[in-house]
Amino acid sequence: MRVLVIEDEKELRELLGRALKKAGFAVDLIDDGEEGLFYATEYPVDLAIIDLGLPGRSGMDIIRSLRQRELAYPVLVLTARSDWQDKVQALEQGADDYLTKPFRLEELMARVQALLRRSAGHATPEVRFGPLEINLSSQVVRLDDHPLELTTFEYKVLEYFVLHPNQVVSKLELNDHLYDEDADPDSNVIEVLVGRLRKKLDPDARWKPIETLRGRGYRFQAGGS
Amino acid sequence: MAADANRADGVTRAPSLILQLMLGACLALVLSLSLIALAVDRGFRGAAEEALQERLESVVFLLLSTLEVDALGRPDVADSLAEPRLSQPGSGLAAGALTRSGAWQSSSLMGETDPPPRDLLARNSERILAPTDDHPWYRYAVGFGWEQPDGQIIDLTIWAAEDPARLRRTLAGFRGDLYRWMLLSAGLLILAQLIILLLVLRPLRRVADEVSEVESGQKTALDGRYPRELQPLTANLNALLATERSNATHYRQALADLAHALKTPLAVLRARLESAGRNGEGSDATGAGADLDETLSDMELILRRQLERAARSTRRTLNTPIAVLPVVQRLASSLSRLYAEKAVAFEVDGEEDLSLRIDERDLMELCGNLMENAAKYGHGRVAVKVEAGLSGPRSPGIALHIEDNGPGIAEARFEALLLRGVRGDQQGEGQGLGLAIARQLIEAYGGTIHLGRSPLGGAALKVTFPPR
Numbered sequence: 001m002r003v004l005v006i007e008d009e010k011e012l013r014e015l016l017g018r019a020l021k022k023a024g025f026a027v028d029l030i031d032d033g034e035e036g037l038f039y040a041t042e043y044p045v046d047l048a049i050i051d052l053g054l055p056g057r058s059g060m061d062i063i064r065s066l067r068q069r070e071l072a073y074p075v076l077v078l079t080a081r082s083d084w085q086d087k088v089q090a091l092e093q094g095a096d097d098y099l100t101k102p103f104r105l106e107e108l109m110a111r112v113q114a115l116l117r118r119s120a121g122h123a124t125p126e127v128r129f130g131p132l133e134i135n136l137s138s139q140v141v142r143l144d145d146h147p148l149e150l151t152t153f154e155y156k157v158l159e160y161f162v163l164h165p166n167q168v169v170s171k172l173e174l175n176d177h178l179y180d181e182d183a184d185p186d187s188n189v190i191e192v193l194v195g196r197l198r199k200k201l202d203p204d205a206r207w208k209p210i211e212t213l214r215g216r217g218y219r220f221q222a223g224g225s
Numbered sequence: 226m227a228a229d230a231n232r233a234d235g236v237t238r239a240p241s242l243i244l245q246l247m248l249g250a251c252l253a254l255v256l257s258l259s260l261i262a263l264a265v266d267r268g269f270r271g272a273a274e275e276a277l278q279e280r281l282e283s284v285v286f287l288l289l290s291t292l293e294v295d296a297l298g299r300p301d302v303a304d305s306l307a308e309p310r311l312s313q314p315g316s317g318l319a320a321g322a323l324t325r326s327g328a329w330q331s332s333s334l335m336g337e338t339d340p341p342p343r344d345l346l347a348r349n350s351e352r353i354l355a356p357t358d359d360h361p362w363y364r365y366a367v368g369f370g371w372e373q374p375d376g377q378i379i380d381l382t383i384w385a386a387e388d389p390a391r392l393r394r395t396l397a398g399f400r401g402d403l404y405r406w407m408l409l410s411a412g413l414l415i416l417a418q419l420i421i422l423l424l425v426l427r428p429l430r431r432v433a434d435e436v437s438e439v440e441s442g443q444k445t446a447l448d449g450r451y452p453r454e455l456q457p458l459t460a461n462l463n464a465l466l467a468t469e470r471s472n473a474t475h476y477r478q479a480l481a482d483l484a485h486a487l488k489t490p491l492a493v494l495r496a497r498l499e500s501a502g503r504n505g506e507g508s509d510a511t512g513a514g515a516d517l518d519e520t521l522s523d524m525e526l527i528l529r530r531q532l533e534r535a536a537r538s539t540r541r542t543l544n545t546p547i548a549v550l551p552v553v554q555r556l557a558s559s560l561s562r563l564y565a566e567k568a569v570a571f572e573v574d575g576e577e578d579l580s581l582r583i584d585e586r587d588l589m590e591l592c593g594n595l596m597e598n599a600a601k602y603g604h605g606r607v608a609v610k611v612e613a614g615l616s617g618p619r620s621p622g623i624a625l626h627i628e629d630n631g632p633g634i635a636e637a638r639f640e641a642l643l644l645r646g647v648r649g650d651q652q653g654e655g656q657g658l659g660l661a662i663a664r665q666l667i668e669a670y671g672g673t674i675h676l677g678r679s680p681l682g683g684a685a686l687k688v689t690f691p692p693r
Contacts, residue, residue: 009489009492009493011493011497012489012492012493012496015493015496015497015500016496018500019496019499019500053485079485080481080484080485080486080487080488080489080492081481081484081485082484082529083586083589083590084556084586084589084590084592084593084594085585085586085589085590087559087563087593088555088556088559088589088593091558091559091562091563092555092558092559096562096565097562097563098563100488101485101488101489101491101492102488102489102491102492102494102495102521102525103492103495104495104499105495105496105499105500106499114566118565118566123566123568
């Protein structure tokens with residue numbers, strides 16, 4: 001999943017970037033409002049963390065603009081202002097959650113996970129697909145009630161599929177959402193990852209959760225294909 | 226509010242301008258009218274006395290023209306005189322002639338017990354006598370030299386006198402008229418003065434009306450047309466209002482900047498601390514980290530408390546009435562979004578037009594804090610109701626009920642939460658300052674907060690604001 005962080009305070013921005021990357025997100029770090037709006041509207045963002053007091057263009061402006069362009073991904077507002085008036089204003093402009101500085105990284109991570117889950121229509125962190133059970137919060141994956149070991153990237157691919165079930169997901173899209181802007185992995189990497197995931201999720205080719213659509217990409221099917 | 230107190234006490238109230246001006250004007254009027262009356266009276270009296278003297282003079286010359294002096298030097302006057310009053314007894318006009326040898330006096334003195342005194346005057350001299358206590362007559366006498374047929378010149382004095390009662394009557398009649406007219410004109414002048422005063426003071430009353438409209442929030446500035454003399458006052462009042470508003474805005478902005486400047490480094494510190502903790506940098510780091518974490522929490526608490534305290538001091542004295550229900554509805558919709566995970570259902574109910582004279586930010590802050598607590602600690606149901614409280618002369622009080630279906634709050638804990646952060650030594654308990662901040666805001670606007678048990682099962686908070 002790709003997270004955009006627009007925060008003008010360098011140290012905080014970098015700390016957030018490191019923490020998010022560590023949690024398995026592809027992260028774009030932006031320090032300015034104008035550039036932030038460009039990224040927020042032009043890049044395949046899954047979630048944005050936006051500071052309200054930004055140089056160039058206010059966070060409130062960015063949220064309003066991206067909602068006007070019907071971009072519906074979750075937005076978490078980060079601000080030093082703790083007044084309810086500011087919170088209500090930000091939420092009315094289209095923010096989904098609000099975190100007042102200073103905050104706990106753990107809380108930020110929990111909120112990010114919850115927002116992503118909610119935006120995919122899951123009310124609880126536990127998601128079930130046939131024999132597969134994923135806890136999006138603890139990132140624990142179980143198959144037929146047995147823990148399943150996945151590498152970070154395998155988990156990232158699976159998480160993306162789970163949050164976009166029954167949708168056609170192209171390799172390019174996976175690339176965009178799993179890797180940072182500057183990373184440029186070989187397109188084969190995705191194929192290899194999906195192949196490995198298939199073997200782990202469906203060793204006996206029993207329920208075929210990941211369907212390949214020739215020339216178009218993949219489709220994760222809840223009930224198997 | 227301070228103004229109200231003064232109004233109610235009436236301690237410092239100065240005497241009415243109208244009363245002062247009217248008293249001054251009346252005093253000036255009485256003084257000036259008295260002086261005018263005195264001057265007119267004196268003028269009239271002088272003129273009347275002059276007319277009397279002229280009359281007596283003409284009588285003297287009338288007598289001189291008809292007078293005869295016999296060979297023995299005794300004066301005599303024909304009976305039929307041109308002035309009939311001289312022949313009429315008791316007419317108040319008398320005349321006579323006098324020589325060393327004899328005297329003649331008009332028949333009008335017949336029966337007069339107190340005739341005017343008669344002295345022989347030297348030739349070519351005249352005498353005017355005003356009435357005295359002994360001789361109540363106005364008297365005019367002229368001394369002539371009368372040439373007898375034998376060529377001898379004898380002294381002849383001709384006099385005329387008038388009873389002062391006539392003059393007194395004339396004067397009394399005049400004075401009566403004078404005083405009546407003076408009183409009438411004084412009345413008219415006072416009336417005119419009062420009308421002018423009321424007209425002049427009308428713009429001042431309009432200023433007062435407009436100021437109270439500003440106070441009640443119907444206006445933001447005085448915009449009426451005022452006479453030039455009042456314009457400095459209204460311009461200054463408007464400037465004062467604008468300054469008050471912009472000062473509050475600037476101060477709030479400065480506070481927001483300060484909050485940003487202080488909270489962002491705190492956020493960095495906390496994030497660093499947590500990252501270090503996660504990376505497990507040394508075993509000592511855990512203990513030191515816990516200490517630092519606690520210190521950071523304390524700093525956050527102090528910062529939030531102090532910023533809140535400073536923000537409260539920017540509260541405007543002239544607040545416009547804010548409709549309460551829409552604020553509650555906005556908060557409910559925002560909180561539903563924030564607590565989407567918990568799927569909190571907000572039931573908001575109340576009268577649309579109930580408003581409170583409060584800074585909108587403060588209203589939102591106190592409602593937001595209380596409603597968030599209900600959303601946070603309830604089990605998915607929050608009911609908010611806005612009702613009219615006690616009725617007041619200008620606007621009724623407000624009762625705000627916030628209830629949830631959570632476990633409720635114990636009375637002792639509620640009291641502790643209300644006072645949280647008031648003393649610097651109180652440690653954070655992992656729970657926000659929401660209730661304490663709400664309480665302070667409520668009290669700043671003269672309201673109260675009470676805890677009860679909700680039919681929903683959880684806490685029921687009742688916030689009441691007094692009527693105005």
